[in-house]
Amino acid sequence: MTDAKNEILRVEGLKKYFGSSGAVLHAVDDVNFSINEGATLGVVGESGCGKSTMGRTILRLHEPTEGKVFFKGENIVDYDKKQMKALRKEMQIIFQDPFASLNPRMSISETIIEPLIIQGVYDKKDKAGLQKRVRELMDLVGLAERLINTYPHELDGGRRQRIGIARALALNPKFIVCDEPVSALDVSIQAQILNLMQDLQDELGLTYMFITHDLSVVKHFANDIAVMYLGQLVEKAPAELLFKNPLHPYTKALLSAIPVPDPDYKMERILLQGEITSPINPEPGCRFAKRCPLATAECSGQDLVLREVEPEHFVTCRLVQ
Ligand SMILES: Nc1ncnc2c1ncn2[C@@H]1O[C@H](COP(=O)(O)OP(=O)(O)O)[C@@H](O)[C@H]1O
Ligand SMILES: [Mg+2]
Numbered sequence: 001m002t003d004a005k006n007e008i009l010r011v012e013g014l015k016k017y018f019g020s021s022g023a024v025l026h027a028v029d030d031v032n033f034s035i036n037e038g039a040t041l042g043v044v045g046e047s048g049c050g051k052s053t054m055g056r057t058i059l060r061l062h063e064p065t066e067g068k069v070f071f072k073g074e075n076i077v078d079y080d081k082k083q084m085k086a087l088r089k090e091m092q093i094i095f096q097d098p099f100a101s102l103n104p105r106m107s108i109s110e111t112i113i114e115p116l117i118i119q120g121v122y123d124k125k126d127k128a129g130l131q132k133r134v135r136e137l138m139d140l141v142g143l144a145e146r147l148i149n150t151y152p153h154e155l156d157g158g159r160r161q162r163i164g165i166a167r168a169l170a171l172n173p174k175f176i177v178c179d180e181p182v183s184a185l186d187v188s189i190q191a192q193i194l195n196l197m198q199d200l201q202d203e204l205g206l207t208y209m210f211i212t213h214d215l216s217v218v219k220h221f222a223n224d225i226a227v228m229y230l231g232q233l234v235e236k237a238p239a240e241l242l243f244k245n246p247l248h249p250y251t252k253a254l255l256s257a258i259p260v261p262d263p264d265y266k267m268e269r270i271l272l273q274g275e276i277t278s279p280i281n282p283e284p285g286c287r288f289a290k291r292c293p294l295a296t297a298e299c300s301g302q303d304l305v306l307r308e309v310e311p312e313h314f315v316t317c318r319l320v321q
Contacts, residue, residue, distance in 0.1 A: 006036060006037040007034045007035070007036055007037070008035060008036065008037040008071065008072060008174065008175060008207050009034060009035045009058070009069070009070065009071055009175060009207065009209075010033075010034040010068075010069075010070040011031055011032060011033055011034070011058060011067070011068070011069055011070075012032055012067055012068040012069075012070070013030055013031075013032060013066060013067040013068065014028055014030070014031045014032070014054070014057060014058070014064055014066070014067035014068070014069065015028055015029055015030055015031075015064065015065040015066040015067050016028040016050075016053050016054070016057045016062055016064055016065050017029075017065045019280075023280050023281065024280065024281055025279050025280050026230075026231045026279050026280075026281075026282055027050045027053040027054075027231055027279065028050045028053050028054045028057055028231050029050075029230075029231035029232050029282075030067075030232065030303070030305075031054060031067075031231075031232065031233055032233070032305070032306060033226055033233060033236060033306075035175075035207055035209060035224075036207070036223075037174075037205070037207055038201070038205050038206070038207055039207060039208075039223040039224070040201070040207075040208040040209075040210050040218075040221055040222045040223050040224075041208070041209050041210065041222060041223070041224050041225075041226060042210050042211075042212065042215075042217075042218030042221065042222030042224070042225040042226070042239065043055075043209060043210065043211045043212070043225075043226050043228055044212055044213070044214075044215050044218065044225060044226070044227050044228065044254065045213065045227060045228035045229055046213060046229075047213055048279075049228045049229055049230055049231065050228060050230070050231040050279075051179070051180075051211040051213075051228055052179050052180075052211065054211075054228070055093065055177040055179050055209060055211055056093075056177075057069075058091075058177065058209070059091050059093060059177055060076065060077070060079075060084060061093070064077055071087070071090070071091065071175065072174075085119070088119065088171070089119055089171040089172065089173065090171075090173050090174045090175060091173060091174070091175045091176075091177075092168040092169075092171070092173040092175070092176045092177070093168065093176065093177045093178075093179060094161075094164050094165055094168050094176060094177070094178045094179065094181045095164060095179055095181070096179055096180035096181065096183050096184050097184045098152070098157070098160040098161045098163060098164040098184075099152060099153075099157070099160055099184075101164060102152045102160060102163060102164065102167075103152075104151065104152055104153060105151075106151070106152075107148070107149045107150060107151055108134075108138070108143065108147055108148055108149070108150055108151075108163055108166075109131070109134050109148045109149060111152075111163055111167055112133075112134045112137055112138070112163070112166050112167050112170055113130050113133075113134060114167075115167060115170050115171055116130060116133060116170055116171070117130075119171055121171065133170070134148065135148070137166040137169060137170055138166060140166065140169065140200070141162040141163075141165050141166045141169070141196060141200075142162060142196060143159060143162050143163070143166065147159070156189075157184060157185045157186065157189060158185060158186075158189040158192060158193060161181060161182070161185065161193055162193075162196070164181075165181075165193075165196070165197070165200070169200070169204070172204075173206070174205075174206065174207060175206070175207045175208075175209075176206055176207070176208055176209075177208075177209045177211070178197065178208050178209065178210045178211060179211045180211055180212055180213065181193065181197070181210075182194060182212075182217060183212065183213065183214070183217075190217070194217070194221060197221075198221060210222060215254055215255065215258055216258050218239065219239060219243060220239075221239075222239045223238060223239060224236060224237065224238055224239065224312075225237065225238075225239050225242045227242075227248065227250065227251045227254065229250050229287055229288050230276075230277055230279055230282065230287040230288070231279055231282075231287070232287060232316065233306055233314075233316070234248045234250050234251065234288065234315065234316045234317070235247060235248040235250075235251045235306075235313075235314065235315045235316070235317075236306060236313075236314040236315075237312060237313040237314065238312055238313075241312065241313055242313075243255065245313070247309065247313070247315045247317065247320045248288075248315050248316065248317045248320065249288065249292045249293060249294055249317065249319075250288045250291075250292070252270060253270040253271075253272050256268065256269045256270040257269065257270075270293070272291045273291065274290045274291040274292075275290055275291075276290070276291065277289075277290050283300060283301075284300075284301060284302055284303045285299055285300035285301050285302060285303065285304075286299040286300070286304060286316070286317070286318070294319055296319075298318065299318060299319075304316040304317070304318060304321075307321050309321060
């Protein structure tokens with residue numbers, strides 16, 4: 001876990017809406033944050049809150065509805081096709097389910113070679129160069145060389161995810177969106193992949209945006225954690241601080257759902273009641289108010305932004321602010 005001070009990514013007022021006239025789904029709704037080079041930002045929230053959409057919009061796999069994404073100081077939302085192609089080398093994604101994201105008809109070697117050829121890093125005819133690079137990448141992610149011509153269905157989930165990681169690393173990226181990369185794996189394998197990703201980060205100086213619905217996955221991994229609720233960030237803080245002093249009622253509820261190993265330590269489980277606000281044409285105001293045990297009438301009406309309430313600790317809740 002490096003703690004570099006240089007900002008590599010800054011997201012400003014990012015919005016991604018789906019649909020037009022009438023029903024507009026606010027999947028990502030005015031998100032602001034930055035990540036330092038070599039650091040990991042954990043993004044946590046329930047299924048459907050907009051984590052994947054946010055990750056894809058940052059990479060411009062979705063076109064943003066509004067907002068800016070600065071990568072190394074440049075707003076990539078303005079980039080044309082040619083600039084985007086060059087940027088693909090630097091920004092990559094690892095998906096949740098490698099079985100779904102890998103082409104079943106492509107062997108490990110073909111899967112890793114593809115981006116190298118698309119990007120023109122190697123000539124298709126340079127068989128020796130490509131084979132050398134494939135072996136290098138397989139070694140880097142802990143895949144045995146004898147597997148080089150096997151297909152995804154012949155491998156277990158952990159090995160498939162190692163292929164996904166090798167493919168993402170093929171172009172020497174700087175920044176990787178990791179979209180629930182261990183959520184589809186057996187618990188015993190999750191730790192292996194997380195360790196691998198941490199080692200790779202240290203070795204290659206990678207910056208991660210690590211998306212997960214499970215706070216415990218990023219607890220020891222992320223430098224900072226951002227909590228997302230219905231398209232918005234509700235809290236962001238260094239990981240340790242977030243666990244020690246959660247401030248937003250939604251973060252408190254999320255934390256209370258994690259089993260604690262110490263039997264003397266009793267944290268009361270907060271069960272959320274009330275209806276979930278619809279992401280379609282949401283009313284202005286706190287999106288969590290309808291489920292919040294502390295909400296009052298003043299929580300509706302006005303949208304809130306993340307505000308720093310103690311050093312490096314940002315929260316949207318007006319009762320905390
Ligand atoms: N391509 C799309 N078209 C329309 N709605 C979408 C699309 N992708 C995601 N959504 C909607 O956006 C919201 C956020 O989805 P998603 O980003 O996948 O959430 P998460 O990754 O946190 O589970 C959901 O309500 C989902 O149904
Ligand atoms: Mg998702």
